[in-house]
Amino acid sequence: MKRLLSTLALFFLLSIPQLSYGQTGLINDILSTWDKHAEMNSLLMTAVKDDYLRDTTTSGGRNIADQFAHLHNVRMMWLSELASEAQAEGLDTEIDNVESLKSGYVSDQLTKSNQLLRSVLSDALKRNEKNWPMSPVRFMGYLISHESHTRGQIILALKQSGHPAPPQVAFGIWQW
Secondary structure, eight states, rough: OOOHHHHHHHHHHHHHHHHHHHHHHHHHHHHHHHHHHHHHHHHHHSSSGGGGGEEEEEEBBBOHHHHHHHHHHHHHHHHHHOOOOOTTTTOOOOOTGGGGOOOOHHHHHHOOOOHHHHHHHHHHHHHTTOOSOOOHHHHHHHHHHHHHHHHHHHHHHHHTOOOOOOOHHTTGGGOO
């Protein structure tokens, strides 16, 4: 019993700084996590030369251009449920395999979908949204997981095609 009380007391003491952190601090941390993740996507995208956009992994699948388009398209699939048409104005709802080869266009669309996602996440966190398909934090976790997997596919395709990501990208995606 004494050990249990000691453990509970220690748990309580360790939780005190978290209590003073507050909702605003937590929301800011969550959004800065999303921002850092988006920065990693941008870092990779700017490092991929247009000549490498057709590279694929040795097992096939989407080429690099289509992988970047896939990031945006999945975002838009979710945003079609979570954002208004007015908020999504100017965003391509689905980048096709011809548009995906226009790196400037895809980069612009990813930037815009990132900004809209951040705004939607921010609003949902501030409202303590409960009526989403999953909580806003779990949703963000899903997106980060999905997009990190896709980044890995892009990096693997580059490597297997003889165009490895430069060190500032290969190591830069870990600079959190």
